[in-house]
Amino acid sequence: xxxxxxxxxxxxxxxxxxNNKIINQVKVKTNSEDLISSIKEIKGSxxxxxxxxxxVIVSTTLMTNFIVEKKYEKxxxxxxxxxxxxxxxxxxxxxxxxxxxxxxxQGRLISxxxxxxxxxxxxxxxxxxxxxxxxxxxxxxxxxxxxxxxxEIIKKNFPEIKIEKGIDLSGNLNFIRRSVSSGLKIxxxxxxxxxxxxxxxxxxxxxNINILKSDGGLVPLELSRNFSVETIFSGPAASAFGALAxxxxxxxxxxxxxxxxTSDYSLILNKEPLFASKGIKINNxxxxxxxxxxxxxxxxxxxxxxxxxxxxxxxxxKTLPAMEGGxxxxxxxxxxxxxxxxxxNRELASKALQKEAKTLGISEKDLADKILNQAGKIxxxxxxxxxxxxxxxxxxxxxQIENQMKIYPEVLFLIGGPAKGLKxxxxxxxxxxxxxxxxAMTANALGAALAKESFSSYIRINxxxxxxxxxxxxxxxxxxxxxxHPDEGKEYALKITNRHLNNLGIKDIPQIYEHEIFSIVRDGxxxxxxxxxxxxxKPGIREGVKL
Amino acid sequence: MKKxxxxxxxxxxxxxSQTHPEREERLLYTRDQLLEEGFxxxxxxVEYKAELAETKDILRVHFCIPDYxxxxxxxxxxxxxxxxxxxxxxxxxxxxxxFSLVRPPGHHAMHVTYDxxxxxxxxxxxxxxEYMRKKYGIRKVAIIDSDVHHGDGTQDIFYxxxxxxxxxxxxxxxxxxxxxxxxxxxxxVNAYGKTINIPMAPxxxxxGIHRIIDKxxxxxxxxxxPELVINSAxxxxxxxxxxxxxxxxxxxxxxxxxxxxxxxxxxxxxxAVESALPYVNMxxxxxxxxxxxxxxxxxxxxxxxxxEKEEVLAYTDKLIDGVNKRWEDSKKADKEELFGxxxxxxxxxNIFYDTNFLSENQxxxxxxxxxxPGWIGIHSYLERGSYDGNSYCIxxxxxxxxxxxxxxxxxxxxxxxxxxxxxxxxxDKMKDLYLVNGKEII
Numbered sequence: 001x002x003x004x005x006x007x008x009x010x011x012x013x014x015x016x017x018x019n020n021k022i023i024n025q026v027k028v029k030t031n032s033e034d035l036i037s038s039i040k041e042i043k044g045s046x047x048x049x050x051x052x053x054x055x056v057i058v059s060t061t062l063m064t065n066f067i068v069e070k071k072y073e074k075x076x077x078x079x080x081x082x083x084x085x086x087x088x089x090x091x092x093x094x095x096x097x098x099x100x101x102x103x104x105x106q107g108r109l110i111s112x113x114x115x116x117x118x119x120x121x122x123x124x125x126x127x128x129x130x131x132x133x134x135x136x137x138x139x140x141x142x143x144x145x146x147x148x149x150x151x152e153i154i155k156k157n158f159p160e161i162k163i164e165k166g167i168d169l170s171g172n173l174n175f176i177r178r179s180v181s182s183g184l185k186i187x188x189x190x191x192x193x194x195x196x197x198x199x200x201x202x203x204x205x206x207x208n209i210n211i212l213k214s215d216g217g218l219v220p221l222e223l224s225r226n227f228s229v230e231t232i233f234s235g236p237a238a239s240a241f242g243a244l245a246x247x248x249x250x251x252x253x254x255x256x257x258x259x260x261x262t263s264d265y266s267l268i269l270n271k272e273p274l275f276a277s278k279g280i281k282i283n284n285x286x287x288x289x290x291x292x293x294x295x296x297x298x299x300x301x302x303x304x305x306x307x308x309x310x311x312x313x314x315x316x317x318k319t320l321p322a323m324e325g326g327x328x329x330x331x332x333x334x335x336x337x338x339x340x341x342x343x344x345n346r347e348l349a350s351k352a353l354q355k356e357a358k359t360l361g362i363s364e365k366d367l368a369d370k371i372l373n374q375a376g377k378i379x380x381x382x383x384x385x386x387x388x389x390x391x392x393x394x395x396x397x398x399x400q401i402e403n404q405m406k407i408y409p410e411v412l413f414l415i416g417g418p419a420k421g422l423k424x425x426x427x428x429x430x431x432x433x434x435x436x437x438x439x440a441m442t443a444n445a446l447g448a449a450l451a452k453e454s455f456s457s458y459i460r461i462n463x464x465x466x467x468x469x470x471x472x473x474x475x476x477x478x479x480x481x482x483x484x485h486p487d488e489g490k491e492y493a494l495k496i497t498n499r500h501l502n503n504l505g506i507k508d509i510p511q512i513y514e515h516e517i518f519s520i521v522r523d524g525x526x527x528x529x530x531x532x533x534x535x536x537x538k539p540g541i542r543e544g545v546k547l
Numbered sequence: 548m549k550k551x552x553x554x555x556x557x558x559x560x561x562x563x564s565q566t567h568p569e570r571e572e573r574l575l576y577t578r579d580q581l582l583e584e585g586f587x588x589x590x591x592x593v594e595y596k597a598e599l600a601e602t603k604d605i606l607r608v609h610f611c612i613p614d615y616x617x618x619x620x621x622x623x624x625x626x627x628x629x630x631x632x633x634x635x636x637x638x639x640x641x642x643x644x645x646f647s648l649v650r651p652p653g654h655h656a657m658h659v660t661y662d663x664x665x666x667x668x669x670x671x672x673x674x675x676x677e678y679m680r681k682k683y684g685i686r687k688v689a690i691i692d693s694d695v696h697h698g699d700g701t702q703d704i705f706y707x708x709x710x711x712x713x714x715x716x717x718x719x720x721x722x723x724x725x726x727x728x729x730x731x732x733x734x735x736v737n738a739y740g741k742t743i744n745i746p747m748a749p750x751x752x753x754x755g756i757h758r759i760i761d762k763x764x765x766x767x768x769x770x771x772x773p774e775l776v777i778n779s780a781x782x783x784x785x786x787x788x789x790x791x792x793x794x795x796x797x798x799x800x801x802x803x804x805x806x807x808x809x810x811x812x813x814x815x816x817x818x819a820v821e822s823a824l825p826y827v828n829m830x831x832x833x834x835x836x837x838x839x840x841x842x843x844x845x846x847x848x849x850x851x852x853x854x855e856k857e858e859v860l861a862y863t864d865k866l867i868d869g870v871n872k873r874w875e876d877s878k879k880a881d882k883e884e885l886f887g888x889x890x891x892x893x894x895x896x897n898i899f900y901d902t903n904f905l906s907e908n909q910x911x912x913x914x915x916x917x918x919x920p921g922w923i924g925i926h927s928y929l930e931r932g933s934y935d936g937n938s939y940c941i942x943x944x945x946x947x948x949x950x951x952x953x954x955x956x957x958x959x960x961x962x963x964x965x966x967x968x969x970x971x972x973x974x975d976k977m978k979d980l981y982l983v984n985g986k987e988i989i
Contacts, residue, residue, distance in 0.1 A: 083826070083842055083845070083846070084580070084584050084829060084842060085585075085586070085829070085833065085838070085839075085843075086839040086841065086842050104846055105576045106576075106821070108846075110846040138584075139579075139583055173579060173582040173583040174582055174585050174588070175583050175584065175585060176585035176588060177585060177588070278587070278588070281588075286585065286588045392595070392596045394594050394595065394596045395596055395597065396555070396556060396557050397558065398560050398561050398621055398625060401596075401597050401598070401621070401625050402599075516559065518559075518572045519565060519572060520572060521820075525566070530575070
């Protein structure tokens, strides 16, 4: 049996698959103080025997909460910025110190580091009570020599210090994001480790425990430590992949996951979720984590409704619904009163609605209807804006501008708790069919249950400098012929990628998405080439499951 | 706070030829630098997707002979279209300023255009400006061309327009392509003084250029009071540029941008793709967003490479005096004395298209007018080239007076009947109507 779990901000879901069939699903309230207890609750209510479970995939808000709540440990960043921007403190969530030294975009050394400075500044960190440091150099992916040097100096002189290199986490260009991600990784190690330990206790007999990443791919528990930052925002990915499974033959769909606090929009185009071109931004900090292109509307089941003399409007804050004993009316209360959802106490919802309806001089039913109609209109009205945003993603090649991306979703696919109830209210305002699947309530857990391994990276070969760099931080000096045959470039990229994937326990062969070759012209002559090869494993879901 | 709008369009799949300066690699390292610095994540920058301009936008500025179809390709339309998009965002108040970091460039493309000149087919700035004037009713525009090569195309397009102040500072034309841009080229009869050329001595750098900006350009801008300031930002005054001989630095470019405070910056030339462009572009963006660019230091920077000789600075001072004197003199110049008493002022031009070695002959007649830029008639033919037709081109400016417009339309009818001409073009900017031989071009 395969168990998929999604621990969300408000609810946690579980889906159990056996013999390629969903045999059970469950939804519980998330205990945000103790995520493991929510996982235990799911396991308990699905009544699973440990022995029968072959695989567990967990999508969790652990890291998201950890970062949003700023619970990270005290750590320091060493930055080797070289020439360029003067960075402001607001970009980094941690104390940082700048070191001398610089590398340029071709990986050429501009200036070296100063050993004495490294030692002096490390002592300063220690004196400030910081014994975990992450080292990040600008253009390290093009040549990690300076990060490595600093690492060696600290290791030799301060063996008690825990150090991390940004380059070991990501080799994608973006100095700020690499620095933030590597800092977050080292600052969350304890929390993440404790979570993994607790997970092993919940599933003692399961050899195959996996964590879901923000790109919707899974990573085995024992390798997940290196991907801790990439587990942020795995929820939206899980719901999009869950929707992908439920969409069956539909090629393109706009998916809205209506949760407690927000409605998250994602897009499926030709049976693939659309990824964001940049990494995930969380709490105003930029990370290297790759995620789906998701837009959030601050409107969900627990959105508080404000009443005033002319009527009502939606607050951007969530509240405890009246049906659960709260004082305010929410969208969920309206759905509960109209029997559109079967959670909560209908009497409490009715009572709360009654009071406001009286003031407005209408019936409770009319008020609930009006509120839901308004929510439906807001969601429908936002669609064109979201689509335009996707269509207007910057592009850098002539053919991409010539062939403008036009998005025509076949359906609007709703998932999440309030989805079923809100369907008709949204349909009132849009032309394409609004679809809700009976399994939509737990689509995110389904997405987790069906997740596969994922991978995506750039390989860059510079035949003029004789270097190879990659998205996962691998760097190598190697002589190539100046004009490298495209096939040879591809072959080499596949060779190093396969080696890397093997280390991650992935057997699938990556696919080459794009291969660009730039001639490097110096003094009027071609001195070499830059091959940029984008490859990966297409994100997808486990096939063959009957839905 | 409003953001800086940016369109970065490196056209990674387009080149003039494989090792040509305008090749795929040109903005590759600028992209690397932008990405690695995390520029595109900054809260004070908003990046837009490049967009195609419409054919009409090009016809509003150029006479494309014999046909626009052979001249304008999509890369050109994307560069011009990106400028347009930023112009709209700026005019709608969504951004505080903008940088069109696009290729191919445009400032060598003239009013009449047959082919590529100095890597340019169509003039991105001029297309953007005429679009803005048409759509938003702007009149007074200042263009500061900081490319090392004289902005001869832009000069040609606005030479007779008193509402456009065109200032180009560049390496002296006696030592560099295109060989023009001398102080005497000061504007046509209806716009005398509104073209300002500052031909700098080779070897001028940060000190000299900033003297020119402080002592000539800024006071003249102050005096002219434009509604819009555009910077044609060539990056080839840089001390490492392979095609020129100047000594400007990335920080110097940052300071230039800060001082000029342009509304829209449009990338022109600059071919030191590794040693200059990533750094200069970074400095320009930082200056536009109001950030510190003091740490933008080129790895190759050495005092010996940017040192400016005393005689170069002394020459610069003389240039500045000349510019200021001419500016003041132009206000009270006797136009009859300068241009003669004729109703039409005629200029003969020979224009060389360096990419395919075309040579064009032009006789340009401008209607002298005290109330508008005057209509223009151009007789053009190729002395050497693949096309042997005779063309007559009539241009009615956007802010033409009724008399000039009437006259121009009459003249168009006359020329259409004249067997001597194979093509008779009409560019009626007021009506946004573009004809050839009596038919709409598009």
